[in-house]
Amino acid sequence: MKLATTLVVIASAATSVMGYVANKAFEAAIAQAAGKTLEALVRPGKIQCHTTDLKDDTRTKIGPIRDEGFGHLMQPHLNCDVGPGGGCGRISCSHNAGVYICPRNVTETIPFSCFEAASFAMRILEECSSNDQVKGAAWDEKHQFTIEIHHDVC
Numbered sequence: 001m002k003l004a005t006t007l008v009v010i011a012s013a014a015t016s017v018m019g020y021v022a023n024k025a026f027e028a029a030i031a032q033a034a035g036k037t038l039e040a041l042v043r044p045g046k047i048q049c050h051t052t053d054l055k056d057d058t059r060t061k062i063g064p065i066r067d068e069g070f071g072h073l074m075q076p077h078l079n080c081d082v083g084p085g086g087g088c089g090r091i092s093c094s095h096n097a098g099v100y101i102c103p104r105n106v107t108e109t110i111p112f113s114c115f116e117a118a119s120f121a122m123r124i125l126e127e128c129s130s131n132d133q134v135k136g137a138a139w140d141e142k143h144q145f146t147i148e149i150h151h152d153v154c
Contacts, residue, residue, distance in 0.1 A: 045138075045139045045140060045141040045142075046138075046139045046141070047123055047124060047127045047128065047136060047137070047138050047139075048136055048137045048139070049124075049127060049128035049135065049136040050128065050135050050136060058135070058150065058151040059133040059134060059135040059150070059151060060096060060097040060098070060133065060134060060135060060149065060150055060151040060152075061095070061096075061097055061132060061133060061134075062097075062125060062129055062132050062133065062134050063095075063097075063132070064094045064095035064096070064097035065092075065094075065097045065099060065121060065125065065134070065149060066125065068092075068094040068095070069092040069093075069094055069097060069099050069118075069121065070118050070121070070122070072092045072094070072114075073091065073092055073099070073114040073115065073117050073118040073121070074114070074115055074118055075114065078113070078114040078115075079111070079112070079113060079114065080101055080112050080113065080114040080116075080117045081109050081110060081111055081112050082101055082103050082106055082109065082110040082112050082143065082145045083103060083106065083109050083110075084103065084106045084107050084108060084109065085103060085106070086103065087102070087103075088100040088101065088102035088148065089101055089102075090152065090154075091114065091117055093152055093154035094154065095154075096151055096152060096153060096154060097149070097151065097152070097154075098149070098150060098151070098152030098154060099117065099121050099147065099148070099149055100147070100148040100149075100150075101117060101145060101146075101147055101148075102137075102145060102146045102147075102148055103144065103145045104144045104145055104146065105144045106143065106144055106145055110143045110145070112143075112145075117147050120138040120140075120147035121138070121147055121149055123138050124136040124137070124138050124147070124148075124149050125149070128149075134149055135149060135150045135151070136148070136149055136150075137149075
């Protein structure tokens with residue numbers, strides 16, 4: 001599958017429903033775009049809604065993440081590698097809706113594509129959305145990091 005076709009498949013899946021589309025075709029497209037095998041694709045474990053370690057505890061609108069945030073994260077060859085240390089790094093933000101990557105006990109850099117970060121964010125939208133608002137975190141328990149969505153000024 002060519003990259004342009006892969007992006008269309010991913011974008012269609014992302015916009016066909018509000019949240020994550022849990023099917024093999026979608027995951028295969030994410031894996032190919034990320035340059036990984038389906039088996040090597042990092043998938044979120046636990047999803048935690050409406051909480052975060054960051055001070056700002058407000059929920060944010062779904063639209064900016066769905067309409068612009070995913071487009072940013074799905075750019076070809078964009079890396080969102082997880083580095084050691086504490087603190088969260090913002091990987092996407094539009095219209096006051098932020099997406100963050102947060103290492104937890106990470107001791108070495110973990111290769112992670114922004115395509116995969118988008119798939120984590122889609123799972124958060126699926127499980128944590130209500131009344132056009134969202135806030136939550138998706139955990140990767142193997143590598144000890146989270147992808148988080150919440151309000152921010154941008």
